[in-house]
Amino acid sequence: MELRKDPITRSWVIVGDDVERQPQPGYCPFCPGAQNAPQVIATLNGNELGGGPISAMVHPAPLYRIEGEPHRHAEGIYDAMNTVGAHEVLVQSIRHDIELWQSSDAEISQFLLLTAQRIQDLKGDLRFKYVTMFKNHGPAASQEFDHPVSELTATTFVPRRVLYELRASRDYYLEKERCVFCDTLGQELRNPIRIVEALNHYVSMCPFASRVPYEIWIMPRKHESSFERSITSKSAHLNELAGLIRRTLQRVMSISESFYLVLHTVPNTYQKSNILQYWKTVDEDYHWHIEILPIIGAKAKPYFLKEVYYTHISSESAAEKYRKLSIR
Numbered sequence: 001m002e003l004r005k006d007p008i009t010r011s012w013v014i015v016g017d018d019v020e021r022q023p024q025p026g027y028c029p030f031c032p033g034a035q036n037a038p039q040v041i042a043t044l045n046g047n048e049l050g051g052g053p054i055s056a057m058v059h060p061a062p063l064y065r066i067e068g069e070p071h072r073h074a075e076g077i078y079d080a081m082n083t084v085g086a087h088e089v090l091v092q093s094i095r096h097d098i099e100l101w102q103s104s105d106a107e108i109s110q111f112l113l114l115t116a117q118r119i120q121d122l123k124g125d126l127r128f129k130y131v132t133m134f135k136n137h138g139p140a141a142s143q144e145f146d147h148p149v150s151e152l153t154a155t156t157f158v159p160r161r162v163l164y165e166l167r168a169s170r171d172y173y174l175e176k177e178r179c180v181f182c183d184t185l186g187q188e189l190r191n192p193i194r195i196v197e198a199l200n201h202y203v204s205m206c207p208f209a210s211r212v213p214y215e216i217w218i219m220p221r222k223h224e225s226s227f228e229r230s231i232t233s234k235s236a237h238l239n240e241l242a243g244l245i246r247r248t249l250q251r252v253m254s255i256s257e258s259f260y261l262v263l264h265t266v267p268n269t270y271q272k273s274n275i276l277q278y279w280k281t282v283d284e285d286y287h288w289h290i291e292i293l294p295i296i297g298a299k300a301k302p303y304f305l306k307e308v309y310y311t312h313i314s315s316e317s318a319a320e321k322y323r324k325l326s327i328r
């Protein structure tokens, strides 16, 4: 496997001839006491917040490997590098049958804390420019494991979508000296037709230009660029966020059985790069958020293959439907 850079769009792509893995029926590597369980990297015991013990483990078939140097090199006009990075599985629960939205707020808080701690820890490695958490749930999202898990990757490059966001929010800030996310949120809250839930510290809303039907974001009301700094600080209001995530995922699951969830947080600012000039104001111009993209059966095409996004339900109608669902 290697990373190749598209010389036109400048996106990095993982390229390689993958070996198809055969699932072993009845075997779960993440259930307690599993034979050949992957290496445990970190564990949070239940006593931190009252959830169960949960762990981060090495992904059994990682896309990125922790050893070695990226060895960024040219092949003629092309750029390539080794798939150096980290790829971890965050085991959300020791129970095989309890997903995030079926968990208690204490358990979800515990999971958020483990995520934040893993991101902080990996950002200590100066090779890594970006660390994030994501979850692919359901058959249409190519869910990999039956056990309730999320994944975490640390990469030697900033993924394309995040790079777009970083550049755009920096440009907006240069012009207005304001955060584009704070401004968006302010406007949405004044006329809350796309707001699903507005709490004291966090909001869920359907973005104005949703890429897929029922796309929904969760973000903090107060400006904060870093998820991990937010979550590990005393003023995190973790229970409020946990409850909002639980209810948002219940809403999503009542619309669709599959979704992508991704956390967008600030890149590794220990990694001062002279080429990528977006670090100077990033704490003021970027605002962390969680994006959830449901996959709606018949009309779904893999959204990353589309040239232009097409949504057959407006975000106002989606938010209205979400609000009307009876969720506890």
Ligand SMILES: [Zn+2]
Residues within 6 Å of the ligand: 028, 029, 030, 031, 095, 096, 146, 147
């Ligand atoms: Zn299991």
Ligand SMILES: [Zn+2]
Residues within 6 Å of the ligand: 179, 180, 181, 182, 183, 222, 223, 224, 285, 286, 287
């Ligand atoms: Zn902001």
Ligand SMILES: [Zn+2]
Residues within 6 Å of the ligand: 165, 264, 289, 291
């Ligand atoms: Zn984003």
